Amino acid sequence: MITIRELAREVGLSPTTVSMVLNSSPVVRKIPEETKERVRAAAKEFGYSPNPFPRILRSKRTASVGILLSDISDPYCTEVLMGIDNSLYHSGYIPILLDIRNSRIKFRRYVQTLIDRRIEGIIGVANLLLLQSELLAIIKERKIPIVLIGRETEESGINSVFVDNETGGYLAVKHLYELGHRSIAFIKGPKGMVDSKRRWQGIVSFAREAGLSIDVNLTMQLKVARSSYEAGFETTLKLLNSRRRFTALLAFDDLTAFGAIRAFAQVGKIVPKDCSVIGFDDIAAATFYNPPITTIRQPMEKLGALAVETFLDLANAFFAQKEIKPAHRKIKPKLIIRASTSRLG
Amino acid sequence: MITIRELAREVGLSPTTVSMVLNSSPVVRKIPEETKERVRAAAKEFGYSPNPFPRILRSKRTASVGILLSDISDPYCTEVLMGIDNSLYHSGYIPILLDIRNSRIKFRRYVQTLIDRRIEGIIGVANLLLLQSELLAIIKERKIPIVLIGRETEESGINSVFVDNETGGYLAVKHLYELGHRSIAFIKGPKGMVDSKRRWQGIVSFAREAGLSIDVNLTMQLKVARSSYEAGFETTLKLLNSRRRFTALLAFDDLTAFGAIRAFAQVGKIVPKDCSVIGFDDIAAATFYNPPITTIRQPMEKLGALAVETFLDLANAFFAQKEIKPAHRKIKPKLIIRASTSRLG
DNA sequence: TTGTAAGCGTTATCAT
DNA sequence: ATGATAACGCTTACAA
Numbered sequence: 001m002i003t004i005r006e007l008a009r010e011v012g013l014s015p016t017t018v019s020m021v022l023n024s025s026p027v028v029r030k031i032p033e034e035t036k037e038r039v040r041a042a043a044k045e046f047g048y049s050p051n052p053f054p055r056i057l058r059s060k061r062t063a064s065v066g067i068l069l070s071d072i073s074d075p076y077c078t079e080v081l082m083g084i085d086n087s088l089y090h091s092g093y094i095p096i097l098l099d100i101r102n103s104r105i106k107f108r109r110y111v112q113t114l115i116d117r118r119i120e121g122i123i124g125v126a127n128l129l130l131l132q133s134e135l136l137a138i139i140k141e142r143k144i145p146i147v148l149i150g151r152e153t154e155e156s157g158i159n160s161v162f163v164d165n166e167t168g169g170y171l172a173v174k175h176l177y178e179l180g181h182r183s184i185a186f187i188k189g190p191k192g193m194v195d196s197k198r199r200w201q202g203i204v205s206f207a208r209e210a211g212l213s214i215d216v217n218l219t220m221q222l223k224v225a226r227s228s229y230e231a232g233f234e235t236t237l238k239l240l241n242s243r244r245r246f247t248a249l250l251a252f253d254d255l256t257a258f259g260a261i262r263a264f265a266q267v268g269k270i271v272p273k274d275c276s277v278i279g280f281d282d283i284a285a286a287t288f289y290n291p292p293i294t295t296i297r298q299p300m301e302k303l304g305a306l307a308v309e310t311f312l313d314l315a316n317a318f319f320a321q322k323e324i325k326p327a328h329r330k331i332k333p334k335l336i337i338r339a340s341t342s343r344l345g
Numbered sequence: 346m347i348t349i350r351e352l353a354r355e356v357g358l359s360p361t362t363v364s365m366v367l368n369s370s371p372v373v374r375k376i377p378e379e380t381k382e383r384v385r386a387a388a389k390e391f392g393y394s395p396n397p398f399p400r401i402l403r404s405k406r407t408a409s410v411g412i413l414l415s416d417i418s419d420p421y422c423t424e425v426l427m428g429i430d431n432s433l434y435h436s437g438y439i440p441i442l443l444d445i446r447n448s449r450i451k452f453r454r455y456v457q458t459l460i461d462r463r464i465e466g467i468i469g470v471a472n473l474l475l476l477q478s479e480l481l482a483i484i485k486e487r488k489i490p491i492v493l494i495g496r497e498t499e500e501s502g503i504n505s506v507f508v509d510n511e512t513g514g515y516l517a518v519k520h521l522y523e524l525g526h527r528s529i530a531f532i533k534g535p536k537g538m539v540d541s542k543r544r545w546q547g548i549v550s551f552a553r554e555a556g557l558s559i560d561v562n563l564t565m566q567l568k569v570a571r572s573s574y575e576a577g578f579e580t581t582l583k584l585l586n587s588r589r590r591f592t593a594l595l596a597f598d599d600l601t602a603f604g605a606i607r608a609f610a611q612v613g614k615i616v617p618k619d620c621s622v623i624g625f626d627d628i629a630a631a632t633f634y635n636p637p638i639t640t641i642r643q644p645m646e647k648l649g650a651l652a653v654e655t656f657l658d659l660a661n662a663f664f665a666q667k668e669i670k671p672a673h674r675k676i677k678p679k680l681i682i683r684a685s686t687s688r689l690g
Numbered sequence: 691t692t693g694t695a696a697g698c699g700t701t702a703t704c705a706t
Numbered sequence: 707a708t709g710a711t712a713a714c715g716c717t718t719a720c721a722a
Contacts, residue, residue, distance in 0.1 A: 399716035
């Protein structure tokens with residue numbers, strides 16, 4: 001791995017000149033094309049790749065960003081990641097990806113790792129832990145730019161990019177309503193989760209508009225402890241046991257919907273013939289579930305892309321010593337109709 | 346962000362002493378406990394975190410490893426990643442994760458990115474592209490340690506960690522056979538794929554032992570172009586249209602199995618009552634599919650962990666200037682019985 | 691027991 | 707139009 005000094009010797013010039021040519025610095029206009037060509041050719045010939053670390057040392061810019069995931073096995077994270085990777089591709093930044101696995105210990109350790117590595121910012125994919133103010137403190141005290149994906153937050157200094165959950169909830173009930181459903185069961189997200197609250201607001205808002213009445217006995221809440229697949233399964237069984245009739249079920253997310261469909265299958269009911277089911281997120285598996293489910297799509301790739309964009313703005317502002325207001329970007333979700341919902345009757 | 350010099354001034358010592366204390370170098374034993382304590386306390390008080398880049402500059406060790414993924418939205422990759430992240434957690438190495446998305450252009454660019462960043466090695470998650478010898482050449486020429494996960498390869502200099510596909514195929518048919526199935530349909534992987542060939546060898550080997558006859562008319566092959574979910578769906582419909590009877594289906598992987606189950610559902614057949622279906626991989630979705638599928642589990646986390654272990658050995662050998670033989674580790678798969686297979690009759 | 695100084699590979703500034 | 711030099715922040719011989 002050749003250094004710039006060696007390369008300079010090869011072409012009979014000083015490291016300075018070579019550096020200037022290769023970085024097309026302003027002064028370079030005064031250098032004759034012939035010389036420049038010679039340098040570039042040699043660089044290519046010897047496969048010269050400048051060592052980034054001295055540059056980092058001087059400039060203080062590491063061109064790296066920490067990506068903190070709550071759980072990489074969660075399809076939601078994965079798809080957001082695609083958006084992140086894709087946008088980063090063009091930026092010259094490298095991602096340092098760390099998976100918290102919902103462990104506070106790992107969170108702490110990984111935040112430290114990132115700080116040690118002098119990342120220019122952190123992009124976090126929604127996680128309850130990330131909101132622990134004690135932990136945010138670490139970040140804020142160091143003034144590191146941070147962008148949170150998927151969790152609505154007005155925390156000062158924390159940027160966020162998230163889906164319009166209220167509209168999402170609204171669209172979901174509306175769809176069921178338009179298919180003729182009037183007895184609708186709801187499985188809300190875990191208590192205290194902002195997303196869930198917002199979605200519920202959307203649902204209530206549509207119900208009011210349409211004159212749809214919401215039966216509290218058909219309104220359940222997910223337990224936090226278990227995976228939403230399992231929780232969806234059990235909650236649905238409970239719903240079925242209650243003997244209260246309903247023709248449609250609005251689930252908190254896709255995994256919950258999967259669990260619900262399994263529960264129906266278990267008691268011999270078929271979705272959507274016996275009951276329509278709608279999810280939320282539109283993870284990849286939603287397409288190939290049996291049946292493929294109707295859901296509210298969060299544009300996850302876009303969330304990732306916007307987060308990167310926000311981060312880049314922040315990082316540049318930071319080095320330009322400019323203050324920049326925290327951004328809170330809200331994106332519209334979209335109804336995706338598949339085979340788990342059908343017209344009543 | 347305080348430097349070691351500033352910290353040294355704070356405690357009234359030289360940077361050297363501080364450095365030695367903080368790195369507990371051998372000489373440090375001669376330094377009185379009192380001094381050491383003072384240094385450590387100050388480091389903590391000022392939140393001193395040594396800038397890693399000068400160290401990298403001197404030592405040539407970047408403590409970073411490139412992770413090249415074929416497609417991060419593939420659940421297989423994701424689970425391998427968990428194993429990688431977990432093992433790396435204790436090693437002090439940071440992962441630079443790049444998603445090729447099966448694009449040769451991205452591959453080239455990302456390999457260059459990694460080389461530019463002076464990663465100490467590359468862990469690749471199986472991808473046909475990775476095997477393109479032209480591209481491997483780039484890597485080999487630079488003598489960068491590389492470990493390939495999930496693809497059997499004897500390429501000189503390339504280390505690999507993969508599942509014993511032959512045993513996997515063997516176990517899968519064996520399971521169906523023991524449930525009483527004799528008319529079994531097979532959907533093999535795309536032509537030219539090593540994994541597929543090996544699995545098939547395992548299948549044939551069991552068939553011979555058990556005296557099971559394999560009907561070539563029930564033996565299909567996946568087309569490469571599409572996702573294995575879609576391909577599984579269409580291939581199964583073709584199988585059903587052929588009117589040839591079969592009571593069980595062995596699919597190339599879980600996604601293929603999902604597609605198959607959808608195809609059965611479409612023609613009104615129920616799995617496993619009308620036909621048993623077995624997959625391969627045991628991705629997370631296998632657990633919550635409708636029905637949850639029986640499959641051959643690849644220990645993906647373990648594959649990731651072993652790859653990291655292999656990489657660490659290589660990296661250490663590399664810096665110790667030792668030659669080390671390429672490792673090819675083969676891991677046993679395991680049958681996981683769920684609800685998509687049942688006794689015949 | 692502690693300190694001085696050189697060097698890792700760049701790049702920016704200033705000189706020629 | 708090109709080059710010498712210093713500096714980024716750390717570690718490590720070597721010196722005191």
